[in-house]
Amino acid sequence: MKMRLLGISSLTAALMATAVTVSAQEELHIYNWSDYIAEDTITNFEKVSGIKVTYDVYDSNEVLEAKLLAGRSGYDLAFPTARPFADRLIRAKLYQPYDKSKLSNYGNLDKVILKSLSDIDPGNQYLIPYMWGTTGLAYNVDKVKAILGDDMPLDSWQLVFNPEITKKLVACGVALMDDPIEVFVAARAYLGKPTDDFSKPAIQEAANVIAGVRDNIRYFHSSQTINDMANGDICVAHGYSGDMLQAQARAAEADNGVHVEYIVPSEGAVVWTDVAVIPVDAPNPAAAHKFINYLMQPEVIAPISNYVAYANANAKATPLVDAEVRNNPGIYPPAATQEKLVVLKTPSDKEARNMSRMWTRAKTGK
Amino acid sequence: MLKRYPLLFALLFLGYAFLYLPIFSLIIYSFNESRLVTVWGGFSTKWYGELINNGPLLDAAWLSIKIAALNASIAVVLGTLAALTLVRLRGIRGHKSLGVMVTAPLVMPEIIIGLSLLLLFVAMEDLIGWPAGRGQTTILLAHVTFSMAYVTVIVQSRLAHMDTSIEEAALDLGARPVKVFFAITLPMIAPALAAGWLLAFTLSMDDLVIASFVSGPGSTTLPMVVYSSVRLGVSPQINALATIIIAVVSTAVLIAGVTMYRKELKAQRKS
Secondary structure (H helix, E strand, O other), X not given: OHHHHHHHHHHHHHHHHHHOOOOOOOEEEEEEOOOOOOOOHHHHHHHXXXXXXXXXXXXXXXXHXXXXXXXXXXXXXXXXXXHHHHHHHHHOOOEOOOOHHHOOOHHHEOHHHHHHHOOOOHHHOOOEEEEEEEEEEEEEHHHHHHHHOOOOOOOXXXXXXXXXXXXXXXXXXXXXXXXXXXXXXXHHHHHOOOOOOOOHHHHHHHHHHHHHHHHHOOXXXXXXXXXXXXXXXXXXXXXXXXXXXXXXXXXXXXXXXXXXXXXXXXXXXXXEEEEEEOEOOOOOHHHHHHHHHHHOOHHHHHHHHHHHOOEEOEHHHHHHOOHHHHOOOOOOOOHHHHHHOEEOOOOOHHHHXXXXXXXXXXXXXX | OOOOOHHHHHHHHHHHHHHHHHHHHHHHHOOEOOOOOOOOOOEOOHHHHHHHHXXXXXXHHHHHHHHHHHXXXXXXXXXXXXXXXXXXXXOOOOHHHHHHHHHHHHHOOHHHHHHHHHHHHXXXXXXXXXXXXXXXXXXXXXXXXXXXXXXXXXXXXXXXXXXXXXXHHHHHOOOXXXXXXXXXXXXXXXHHHHXXXXXXXXXXXXXXXXXXXXXXXOOOOHHHHHHHOOOOOOOOHHHHHHHHHHHHHHHHHHHHHHHHHHHHHHHHHHO
């Protein structure tokens, strides 16, 4: 028995030793979503720069936020969603400003996107836009056309908010996101009302729209829709462009006869941006600058867009992106639609409380 | 038997189906040609091929196994010591509060353990410079903290039902307490130790919440990779990895079961 205990403790010591790796090489610690970068980006960067990169993943913006708030996270670069996450942490002074003299490729970035971030980041000091997308609608082309006829305009919020139309689609299945802000803003766009008005009467108007179609909505969920759309279990789903395009790709790959189309409703839809930030206590901000500058090269970021199927924020890279991705209106919306895209204003605490109350009431009918 | 209790057997069958059908469907779909988790697209082993080339996923799996094994070993030692104290040293001061404190992690929500440990580690780093940054060590510490509680409960119940007269006899015959512990007590509670080790291993292996909070650069565990890939699509590679883990675990359990069974047969024959 003594021998065995000795065995265990020496095994313990051996494993401990492998856990500690000492290295004099320059290191960069990136914190991002899994698969949110091309397969060879990191290795290519390591070759060019000689910096050793560690790529860690998180499963929600909230986890990232908690770690940055606690301090000393050890990460040099993270990729939060601009609103509300990066917005909140800029105000909490948890990011450090970029030194633009080290970013020779900064001019490649899309000026429109930079400007859209300037209300939460005046002077674009803290945020470098990475990828962006929209929140719109996916629909099962064949089934929806069979029910509504060919003349019905499909690039409209009417598919989920018009009681008459949703009634026809009940059997087929309509799903909304379980996210009060996204749905309220979409409902306000459907009504043709300003989408940045979060006052009580404004939200009440939006809540009435949802209450009006509640009985025709199969469920409220933000990610279950990917598989259900791909399998043809539901006909219309409200969701992030990336999720809905994933459903489209999966259905095509499974070759199950389901044709999913993603559209950005013409009444206007929410646009979101993921940004790169350097935490204020990053151990190696210089390496982070080098990596960001590397990412801003059009020939580096374009393959990433091809891989993740999101639009990047690099104006010069667009011609280099695969035609299949570049010409997909769900990923790169046409100019007319782009003008109608709206950014999500971060609600105040009071407005957020009111919204979640109204949301529960609208969903449950109580 | 089967004829006498048909209802009982139907229920037994349903129970097993409930427990094992999901695992079987996971294994079957790891050989699915299609990327869709719920649509069968033909037989293929391509996900196993892709898994071999998926460095980050394999690294994360290896890290999880490493942490789980270390955690289980440490938790068994500490948990056994705690259980011995709780059962054998009833007279000491603070006995009751020790019992409550040791088992508190059983009922504490994971998110509270995770966040409080994160804050503790950050504060410690500021004060004494250790642990420097968070990573594998802090995940291990956090896992031992809650796994130990489970081991303690298991070993405690075994110790409580143990016949102490054998130990007393050994002491009477002149054995030193240390000798008694290793020669008598430990073999008698060995099944509880094995159960505790396996439970601690499993708890560590599938913990997401606590690990998410206390991990640092370069220490992404398997559950973190799996949950993170939800955003851009879970691939059947994860089914493939799970299938391999299930295969390894069931082989190990089978071998352990057969050896134990044979030992028991031998022991019975001797007596």
